[in-house]
Amino acid sequence: MSGEAAFIGALRALATHPAARGLVDDAAVIEIGGEALVLTHDMMVEGVHFLPGQDPEDVAWKLVARNLSDLAAKGAQPIGVLLGFMLGEDDRRFVEGLGQVLGEYGVPLLGGDTSSGGPPRAHGLTAVGRASHKPVPSRAGARPGDTLWLTGAPGAAMLGFEALRDGSGADSAAYRRPRPRLAEGQALAPLASAMMDVSDGLLLDAWRLAGASEISLAIDSRAVPIAAPESRRLDALRWGDDYELLFTLPPGTEPPVSATHIGMVEPRGFAQLFLDGEPLVNSEGLGWQHGGP
Amino acid sequence: MSGEAAFIGALRALATHPAARGLVDDAAVIEIGGEALVLTHDMMVEGVHFLPGQDPEDVAWKLVARNLSDLAAKGAQPIGVLLGFMLGEDDRRFVEGLGQVLGEYGVPLLGGDTSSGGPPRAHGLTAVGRASHKPVPSRAGARPGDTLWLTGAPGAAMLGFEALRDGSGADSAAYRRPRPRLAEGQALAPLASAMMDVSDGLLLDAWRLAGASEISLAIDSRAVPIAAPESRRLDALRWGDDYELLFTLPPGTEPPVSATHIGMVEPRGFAQLFLDGEPLVNSEGLGWQHGGP
Numbered sequence: 001m002s003g004e005a006a007f008i009g010a011l012r013a014l015a016t017h018p019a020a021r022g023l024v025d026d027a028a029v030i031e032i033g034g035e036a037l038v039l040t041h042d043m044m045v046e047g048v049h050f051l052p053g054q055d056p057e058d059v060a061w062k063l064v065a066r067n068l069s070d071l072a073a074k075g076a077q078p079i080g081v082l083l084g085f086m087l088g089e090d091d092r093r094f095v096e097g098l099g100q101v102l103g104e105y106g107v108p109l110l111g112g113d114t115s116s117g118g119p120p121r122a123h124g125l126t127a128v129g130r131a132s133h134k135p136v137p138s139r140a141g142a143r144p145g146d147t148l149w150l151t152g153a154p155g156a157a158m159l160g161f162e163a164l165r166d167g168s169g170a171d172s173a174a175y176r177r178p179r180p181r182l183a184e185g186q187a188l189a190p191l192a193s194a195m196m197d198v199s200d201g202l203l204l205d206a207w208r209l210a211g212a213s214e215i216s217l218a219i220d221s222r223a224v225p226i227a228a229p230e231s232r233r234l235d236a237l238r239w240g241d242d243y244e245l246l247f248t249l250p251p252g253t254e255p256p257v258s259a260t261h262i263g264m265v266e267p268r269g270f271a272q273l274f275l276d277g278e279p280l281v282n283s284e285g286l287g288w289q290h291g292g293p
Numbered sequence: 294m295s296g297e298a299a300f301i302g303a304l305r306a307l308a309t310h311p312a313a314r315g316l317v318d319d320a321a322v323i324e325i326g327g328e329a330l331v332l333t334h335d336m337m338v339e340g341v342h343f344l345p346g347q348d349p350e351d352v353a354w355k356l357v358a359r360n361l362s363d364l365a366a367k368g369a370q371p372i373g374v375l376l377g378f379m380l381g382e383d384d385r386r387f388v389e390g391l392g393q394v395l396g397e398y399g400v401p402l403l404g405g406d407t408s409s410g411g412p413p414r415a416h417g418l419t420a421v422g423r424a425s426h427k428p429v430p431s432r433a434g435a436r437p438g439d440t441l442w443l444t445g446a447p448g449a450a451m452l453g454f455e456a457l458r459d460g461s462g463a464d465s466a467a468y469r470r471p472r473p474r475l476a477e478g479q480a481l482a483p484l485a486s487a488m489m490d491v492s493d494g495l496l497l498d499a500w501r502l503a504g505a506s507e508i509s510l511a512i513d514s515r516a517v518p519i520a521a522p523e524s525r526r527l528d529a530l531r532w533g534d535d536y537e538l539l540f541t542l543p544p545g546t547e548p549p550v551s552a553t554h555i556g557m558v559e560p561r562g563f564a565q566l567f568l569d570g571e572p573l574v575n576s577e578g579l580g581w582q583h584g585g586p
Contacts, residue, residue, distance in 0.1 A: 004407050007380060010388040017373060017401035028403035030372060032423065033326020039403060041375040041419055045410035079323060080310060082334040084377065084417040087300060095303040108310035110321035110332060113417070114297050117338035120410050124377040124417035126334055130325065 021138060024212050026070040026196055027129075029136045036131035037079075040070035046120035051164070056090050057097030058176040059123070064101040066199065067127035068180035069243040073197040074136050075189025076129030078105060078182070083112035084124035105182065133189035137247075139212035142194035146248040148217055148263035149255055151184055154202050154244060155228030155236030174227070178243040184257040188247055191256070195247040200240040201287020203273065206263075207280070209246060210272040218274040219263035240288040314431060317505050319363040319489055320422075322429045329424035330372075333363035339413035344457070349383050350390030351469040352416070357394040359492065360420035362473035362536040366490040367429050368482025369422030371398060371475070376405035377417035398475065426482040430540075432505035435487035439541040441510055441556035442548055444477055447495050447537060448521030448529030467520070471536040477550040481540055484549070488540040493533040494580020496566065499556075500573070502539060503565040511567040512556035533581040 008023060015023045019030045027040035042063070046052055050059045064081060071078055081102070085094070102109060110128070142148075160175025162168070181197070188195060194213055198205045202224065210217045226236040248265055249255060271279030273286075280286065301316060308316045312323045320333035337356045339345055357374060364371055374395070378387070395402060403421070435441075453468030455461070474490070481488060487506055491498045495517065503510040519529040541558055542548060564572030566579075573579065 004380060007378070007384050007388070007407060010385065011376070011391075011402060014388070014392050014395055014402040015404070017403060019373060020401060020403045023402075023404060025404075028373070028375065030403070030421070032330060032372075033328040035326040037325060037330065039375060039419070039421065041377050041404060041417070042406045043377045043379075043408045043417070045379065045408045045415075048408055048410045079325075080312060080321070082321065082332060082419060083304070084334050084336045084415075085300070086336075086338065086415060087297060091300050092303065095300070095307070098304075099307050102307055108313060109304060109307040109316075110310060110313045110323070111308070111316060111318075111334065113335045114300060115336045115338045115341055115415070116297075117341045117413050117415060120413075122338075122377075122379060122408070122410060122415035122417075124334070124336070124406070124415075126332070126375060126419040128323070128332065 025138050026073045029074065036134050036136050038071055038074045038076040038129040038131055038136065039126065040067050041124060041126045042066045043122060043124045045122045056094035060094045060097030061101040061177045063123055063125045064098065065178045065180050065243065067125045068105060068182060069197040069199065071127055071129040072180045072182045072185035073195050073245060075132050075185045077132055077186065078107040079128045079130055080108045080110035082110055082126040085112065085114045086118050086121040086123060087114055087116055088121050132186045137189050137192050137195040139194055139196045139209045142209060142213035142215050142248040142265045144215055144265055144267045145251050146193050146265040147261055148219065148265060149247050149249060149259045150224065150244055150262050151181055151257065151259045152242065152244040153225040153227040154198065154239065154242045155226040155232065157241035158236060158239035159228055175241060178241060180243055181245045184245055187256045188245065191249060191253055192247040193250055195245060198242055198244045198246050201238045203237050204283055204287025205246055207273045207283045207286055214268055216266045216269045216272050216274060217263055218266055221276050223260065223262045225260055238287050318431050319366045329427050329429050331364055331367045331369040331422040331424055331429065332419065333360050334417060334419045335359045336415060336417045338415045349387035353387045353390030354394040354470045356416055356418045357391065358471045358473050358536065360418045361398060361475060362490040362492065364420055364422040365473045365475045365478035366488050366538060368425050368478045370425055370479065371400040372421045372423055373401045373403035375403055375419040378405065378407045379411050379414040379416060380407055380409055381414050425479045430482050430485050430488040432487055432489045432502045435502060435506035435508050435541040435558045437508055437558055437560045438544050439486050439558040440554055441512065441558060442540050442542060442552045443517065443537055443555050444474055444550065444552045445535065445537040446518040446520040447491065447532065447535045448519040448525060450534035451529060451532035452521055468534060471534060473536055474538045477538055480549045481538065484542060484546055485540040486543055488538060491535055491537045491539050494531045496530050497576055497580025498539055500566045500576045500579055507561055509559045509562045509565050509567060510556055511559055514569050516553065516555045518553055531580050
């Protein structure tokens with residue numbers, strides 16, 4: 001067995017509890033004491049999710065923001081985070097960045113673990129939140145006739161990454177310090193038929209939403225606002241790290257937040273994703289595959 | 294800044310929520326919907342917490358068992374776990390070991406993340422549980438006059454580690470497959486004035502309990518049952534990985550589980566730990582310090 005897909009397939013047999021949502025959602029949802037608790041865990045590995053030598057303040061920010069974005073996709077209010085941290089050279093700056101992002105979103109550090117080891121260093125973060133609305137949105141609720149929407153404009157993180165990589169001096173904040181759409185997620189939770197965050201690229205994540213909902217999504221690429229030159233449009237649709245929200249609404253419902261209508265939900269057809277009418281028959285090349293080569 | 298102690302000191306400023314218990318407890322405790330939820334996160338890093346080449350089945354078992362032991366120390370019933378996993382060569386065996394330990398304790402996998410990267414590989418696990426009794430035991434409740442108790446006999450994991458390291462063929466299960474004291478923790482939670490699990494060595498963990506409770510502990514070393522030859526008694530008291538429960542009981546209370554009376558709680562004196570009447574004035578050499586030299 002090799003690769004993430006095979007491994008996750010094997011794990012799925014252990015994830016039989018309904019709270020696990022078959023491991024096809026952004027987060028687990030536990031019902032406890034009449035409340036719905038939302039739990040997510042994301043890792044960041046040196047050389048995979050961040051550049052060796054990247055400012056630890058930014059690594060801390062992104063580690064927290066990635067996880068809060070998963071809570072946003074569930075419409076959850078953050079309760080706190082647990083940190084798994086590998087000690088290194090410039091840990092004071094990591095703590096400073098951690099304090100900045102936790103302060104920005106009013107989220108306390110609840111606990112965790114530290115270890116020596118590496119390079120590469122690997123950090124993990126678990127975020128815990130309280131659902132603001134039940135049922136908690138999932139990726140699986142989109143129905144034919146629903147409309148497909150996206151907050152923000154993909155491409156900014158791509159340009160930010162390239163600026164950082166190339167040392168061009170252009171603004172890289174969108175890549176280094178993404179802003180999870182917590183307020184938008186909470187406003188959308190009572191309305192959205194399906195919702196997820198776009199962490200691995202719009203097309204790949206749309207593919208996943210379509211798979212979970214067992215429908216087809218038809219995206220009009222020209223409707224998507226992008227934060228990159230027009231010549232980079234297709235790149236922007238495939239690049240991750242923007243942490244926008246992708247969601248569907250029942251017919252006739254308008255979103256209560258700033259968002260763009262980018263497509264439609266259709267009955268499951270020949271392909272689960274259509275881009276400008278062209279069927280995309282597999283997910284290769286649509287975005288960032290974690291386990292990847 | 295270097296080392297775990299300095300880093301945790303800096304983190305403590307971010308852990309202001311009461312649920313974090315000042316980062317001096319085994320787990321965080323969140324009150325939600327009238328229930329108390331217990332959360333813990335522990336990492337295992339190749340070359341630090343497990344031997345390169347060690348059977349991934351055993352790594353998976355221990356990763357889960359370490360975290361369930363933290364739940365045991367809170368008297369919590371496990372609800373589920375989230376896994377942060379770095380993909381490698383023999384992941385099928387990891388999944389098999391994960392299935393064994395989750396099956397043994399009836400705990401579902403709820404979610405998590407996978408990544409490429411390494412070696413060294415670093416895995417993290419978050420365990421979530423529901424407190425069986427409130428208030429939830431902490432390390433901070435021991436009072437002068439209480440009695441000090443220990444489940445089981447330390448030293449078995451030490452001998453198991455040495456057998457595995459040396460390839461002697463002797464039994465190494467205590468090191469490879471520790472058994473969290475979940476039932477004992479739940480039986481003790483209504484009675485114990487303070488409780489923790491012994492993950493880093495009896496003396497070091499007793500030092501920590503004394504620090505959190507602001508008392509002194511007096512341990513009678515000969516009263517401690519050890520699972521090692523008498524000549525290794527002091528080693529056994531310093532070795533971690535046994536995952537027994539260390540707890541205090543109010544005067545006159547007998548434990549409802551199998552355990553040994555190994556000492557007394559005294560008012561904070563000259564040192565926070567006394568071993569056979571000798572004061573131990575700092576924690577150097579008392580056990581396993583994660584961040585290492």
